[in-house]
Amino acid sequence: MNIAFGHSGMDLDCLGSLILVKRLYPDFRLVRSRLIHPSAAHLYEFYKDYFDFLNPKDIEKERIEKIIIVDTCIAQRVAEYLRCVRNSQPAISIIDHHSSERCDILGASLVESSFGANTSYLALLARDAGVRLLPEEATIALTGIFADTGRLIYENVRREDFEAAAWLLDMGASLKLVKSFLETIKEDDQIEVLGRLLPVLNTFTIQGHALLLSYLELEENVPGLAAVVEKVMELQNPDAYFAIFSIPKSGTILLIARSQRARIDLHELVQAYGGGGHQLAASAKISGTDGPGFYVDFLAHLETSLAPAVRARDIMTREVRTINENKSLLEASLMLEEAELGGAPVVNDSGEVSGFIGLKDIMKGRKVSLMKAPVKAYMSRPTVCADSGITMREVERLFYRHHISHLVLTEGEALAGIISRWDYLRFQKSRGREELD
Ligand SMILES: [Mn+2]
Numbered sequence: 001m002n003i004a005f006g007h008s009g010m011d012l013d014c015l016g017s018l019i020l021v022k023r024l025y026p027d028f029r030l031v032r033s034r035l036i037h038p039s040a041a042h043l044y045e046f047y048k049d050y051f052d053f054l055n056p057k058d059i060e061k062e063r064i065e066k067i068i069i070v071d072t073c074i075a076q077r078v079a080e081y082l083r084c085v086r087n088s089q090p091a092i093s094i095i096d097h098h099s100s101e102r103c104d105i106l107g108a109s110l111v112e113s114s115f116g117a118n119t120s121y122l123a124l125l126a127r128d129a130g131v132r133l134l135p136e137e138a139t140i141a142l143t144g145i146f147a148d149t150g151r152l153i154y155e156n157v158r159r160e161d162f163e164a165a166a167w168l169l170d171m172g173a174s175l176k177l178v179k180s181f182l183e184t185i186k187e188d189d190q191i192e193v194l195g196r197l198l199p200v201l202n203t204f205t206i207q208g209h210a211l212l213l214s215y216l217e218l219e220e221n222v223p224g225l226a227a228v229v230e231k232v233m234e235l236q237n238p239d240a241y242f243a244i245f246s247i248p249k250s251g252t253i254l255l256i257a258r259s260q261r262a263r264i265d266l267h268e269l270v271q272a273y274g275g276g277g278h279q280l281a282a283s284a285k286i287s288g289t290d291g292p293g294f295y296v297d298f299l300a301h302l303e304t305s306l307a308p309a310v311r312a313r314d315i316m317t318r319e320v321r322t323i324n325e326n327k328s329l330l331e332a333s334l335m336l337e338e339a340e341l342g343g344a345p346v347v348n349d350s351g352e353v354s355g356f357i358g359l360k361d362i363m364k365g366r367k368v369s370l371m372k373a374p375v376k377a378y379m380s381r382p383t384v385c386a387d388s389g390i391t392m393r394e395v396e397r398l399f400y401r402h403h404i405s406h407l408v409l410t411e412g413e414a415l416a417g418i419i420s421r422w423d424y425l426r427f428q429k430s431r432g433r434e435e436l437d
Contacts (some may be wrong), residue, residue, distance in 0.1 A: 001062040002028040005081050006074035011037040012181070015044065016144020017070035017095070017120030018051060019137050020126050028068055029054050031310050032151075038224040039147065042044035043181040047140055056084040064088040070095050071118045073103035073110055073347055094119060115164075116156040119144035135172030142173040143181045149180070184227035193218070194228050197243070201236065206302055208309030208391040211266060212238040215295045217246045221254070226283070229256045233366070239309070239393070240264045241409040244298065246291030253294050263307050268333045272301060312395050313388035316409050316417030317426050320345045325354050325376035329365040332375050343406050345415060346379045353415055355379030358405055383408050392427060395419060 004021045006014035010033045018030050032053035032318045036044050039194050064085050069078055073096045092108035097118040103110045113121030120143045126133070133141070145165055147158045154167065167176075185191060197214050204211045212232070222228075229243045240259035247254070253271060259280045266282035275284020286294065321339050323332050325346045336344060336359065343358030357379045365371055365378050386394070388409040398407055399421065409417045 001059070001064055001066055002066040003031050003059060003081075004028045004068035004070065005031040005078065006033070006070045007077040008033045008043070008080050009035040009037045010040055011071075012040045012043060012070045012147035013041055013117050013119050013144040016117065016147075017122050019140045019145070019325070020119065020122035021068055021070060022051065023131050023133060023137065024122065024126055024129065026070065031056055031059060034080060039184055039227065042186060042363035043140065045423070047136060050134075050136055050140065056081050060084045060086060062088075064090040066090055067092045067293060068095065069093070069108070070122070071097060071098075072096055073098065073101055073105060073108075077106045077145050078105070094148070097121065105314075109177055115158045116149035116152070116154060116161045117164075118148070120158075120161045120164035122162060123167060125265065125344075127164075127167045132396065133171040135170070135174065138168040138171035138173035139177050142168040142175075143178045146178055146182055151421060157346075161432060172200070184224065185231055186226060187222075187300070188364075189222045190224050190228050192377075193225065194231060194340050194394050197228065197232055198235075200234070203238070204299070204302075207306045208311065209239040209261065209306060210391075210393055212236055212241040213244070213295075213299070215244075215246070215291065217242045217248060217291060219247075220249060221247060225254065226256055226281075229258060233258045233260075240266070242298065242302075244291070244295055246294070248291070251287055253291055255284045255286065255298070263309060265390040269301070269305060272305075289365055296322075309391050310427070311388065312386065312390050312392070312409050312419060313411075313417065315392075315423055316388060317423065318417045320408075320418045321417055322415070323375055325379065328374060329362050329378060330371040333359075333362050333366075333371070336362075345383065345406075345408050345418065346375055347415075349398070352413075353385065355384055355409075356383045356404075356408065360405075362416070374388040385410050387411070392409045392424075395424060399424060 006018055021028060028168055030051050030053050032055060044231045061204050067090045073094050092105060094108050094110045095113055097113040099112050099114055115121050117157060123141055142165060145161055149161050152161060180245050196216060200216060202213045204213060229241060233241045239261045243256045245254040245338055255270060257270060259266050265279050267278050270282040270284040273284040277280055277283055321341060322345050323335055325348050344358060345353050345358050346355040348354045357375050361378045361380060365373055383406045384404050386397060386398060388411050395407060405421055
């Protein structure tokens with residue numbers, strides 16, 4: 001017998017991969033995990049017949065010749081299946097996209113799929129092999145791709161994910177169904193927790209980061225808490241959110257953390273409590289401490305261990321070209337052109353910033369052919385200035401509020417630097433936003 005399976009706690013990308021394995025390799029039977037990830041529970045419930053899963057127990061007496069493993073390359077994550085493979089020396093092939101993880105399944109051959117979703121790789125294999133899918137199968141696979149790529153917007157996304165999604169639409173995938181399966185808050189107790197969290201959110205600014213913390217006591221653990229935390233994150237848009245749930249009955253505390261700033265390394269933060277995860281999503285389960293005490297401790301831990309947020313001074317241009325307010329518009333225009341700038345701060349004779357002149361201001365002078373007029377007659381003022389120590393969140397706010405093309409930064413009285421819209425966008429582009437699977 002040949003079998004295929006994914007990791008324990010099958011998630012949507014895992015199920016998407018498996019439905020395609022079934023069509024690509026019809027002589028393989030799929031084996032299900034004892035655990036379904038809460039995010040995949042609904043899709044599994046409606047579509048389990050399409051998979052025709054065996055249970056791990058069903059393979060105990062079989063002689064297994066070949067195994068395909070999808071969406072993981074870690075032995076511990078497939079231990080529940082391998083434990084049931086007896087009296088056989090199967091050939092193992094792995095198709096996985098977690099390129100940062102080291103494969104530790106002995107003797108296996110690994111195909112690194114390196115796309116945002118593992119399902120995308122198998123979908124393109126199926127397309128190229130001329131496989132035709134049922135609309136239900138295409139819906140399952142497309143849900144897997146959207147789940148692992150944040151609907152094709154995470155940093156892990158490759159053009160192949162789009163290609164795979166396009167092919168699955170051709171195969172009849174239903175976007176309406178995909179959308180409904182991606183909704184992560186479905187259970188009444190999740191909605192109840194969400195309702196109880198919103199009034200107890202506390203905001204803190206630590207090292208320039210806008211942080212959200214909450215503390216809530218629960219009767220018992222609620223499946224899908226992480227999805228609730230992510231929903232709050234979406235609503236409030238902090239740099240990071242730390243949700244602390246205390247379950248007095250079992251004496252445990254759950255810490256669920258989400259970040260959207262590379263500078264806030266959650267993996268490192270939760271390691272102090274024996275937790276795990278990655279840079280932008282991590283969690284820990286702590287026992288033997290009381291909830292309120294942990295909250296206070298954790299806050300102190302944040303104060304001492306967070307790296308400072310990126311400030312305006314970290315990305316500003318320090319060599320600022322300025323122009324004297326008594327120069328003519330023509331001179332200003334030539335200077336900007338020569339320096340390839342969209343604008344420059346204007347200074348008076350004593351060197352103080354008195355305004356800002358941009359190409360748009362110069363155009364106004366050009367219209368009435370007054371290029372000999374002094375810069376001070378056309379410059380915009382007051383200049384929007386800020387201290388170079390402000391955070392990038394404040395930089396963004398100033399750009400939006402004042403509709404400016406450049407933000408002038410000062411240190412004390414002195415001109416210290418400048419940030420253009422372009423600099424700001426470049427910073428946003430490089431900021432860490434990665435997969436949260
Ligand atoms: Mn995956």
